[in-house]
Amino acid sequence: MTVRFGGLELAHPIINASGTFDAIAAARAFGRAALYERFPFSAFVSKTVTLAHREGNSPPRLWELGEGMINSIGLPNRGLAGYLERDLPELSTLPVPLIVNVMGFAPDEFAALVEAFSARREVAAIELNVSCPNVESGLIVGADPRECSVLVGRLRTLTAKPLIVKLTPNAADVPAVAQAAEAAGADAVSLVNTLRGMALRPGCAEPWLGAKTGGVSGPAIHAIALAQVHEVAARVSIPIVGMGGVRSGRDAHRLLSAGATLVAVGTESFRDPQAGTRVRTELAALGA
């Protein structure tokens, strides 16, 4: 089941979606030995790292749906310096390659993050979270092919490590953004991030989530992910990490059939900490 992906050689095609599995927390909850011995993913994608420390959004941060959930977590993280000092040493002991997900609120912030991680041999690849506004242009980088092209082009000159562009589904023309990323030198694209959604406080017209809107994930978005992966695969030749509502080997197989090289498990890991392993086993049983 070995998979080649952007210069990496992975044991199997199942990884985690950024922000849906915290290997450091899981080691505390389940014990490091057990976690490492049966690590569910062939590569570990970290939660988004930003330049500055972030506390994240005010609660409530979650809303449950029948087939998924809405989250408005707000990218809490220690910031680059804290990540390098506290998180990276522990994550570098993982039994699988480490992919660091980064996000900047301006191109210079992205550049600082990519340069810093490019210099660390513990980091196998860098994933760019472009689902955020560029504070200088006001545009969502991942929603605008030109913004994406300029950013990826600049970051490409800063690192030889594989660059994965995580695409947002909240864009008018996702394949165009994927093509722009490829033309600017991205090694891979990953999709889909969460879809923008909202919940109302029961019995009133006020938004439930502290940040008012959030991202929808889970099986509810699987068909959308499948369509977007399929469309993007027809337009780019770089590998794709497919994700969105994967809860079984069959779901993973569908995304692979649509053109993905790797499949990321996200929300299902909340329900089943070993979902990655289960999905991989079920996928293998399908002969994929």
Place this chain on the structure above:
Amino acid sequence: MSAGDTRRTEAPFGRRLATVDAAREVGSYRVMRLSDRGGPIPRPGQFYMLSAHDGWAGGSDGRPFLPRALSYMRHRPETDELEFLLEVVGPGTARLAELRAGERVWLTGPLGVGFEAPADEITPVLVGGGIGIVPLVAWHQQLRLNDRDPALLLGFRDASHAAAARLLGEAEMTITTDDGSLGDQGIVTAALARALAQQGRAAVYACGPPAMLDAVRGICARQGLDAQLALEAPMACGFGACFGCVVSTVAGYRRVCLDGPVFDAAVIADGALA
């Protein structure tokens, strides 16, 4: 304030199937006993993530989808049995409350950090509100096993809910109800203030609604007493992955599932329990 591992029993990695051994009504609540064969011995205050193996969907809005976090109430090491107390508040607890003997439940845990015992000369005072008595049942049992003599103060809406007090056996306790249908009419924190006035050195252990916990925190802060609060928060995962269950502390947001659910009252930020 990363919690010491002395307060945590690590969970086996992943979820496992447990079988419902028995379920029965106790007043307005339901006790569900599970067989967790080979499962570890939890520490009072720790919790589990539970979902029904079958029919975990189809309630209000097609929910539940995510597992539910429940503190365990009792663990019997001789039979590997775990007891939980259910109060139906939504589609998750409604489905769990339907389960009968022989049906199966997905179980992850024990998770989080539990209570820490006070020094020998300090009297543990346990304060529970409603369904919040659950971790205190386990903690009371553990303290008694260690020859400690905890004081118990339990508050409920009414006599039907107060029937759950019998889960603590014959222990001496103060009961309050909002409507006065059993015990003293009033709120349990008023009883706590009275009890502490007569107590020597005390450490308070509390679980209940946010307003109750906030009152406990205020009373203990004013009297310079240590208090540990077992918090509840909606959570998707229970093992630190989703960052959904945070509480505001003096050091910033902390995950209830990982750094709690038991927190020292002194670290909880003002207004966090409002």
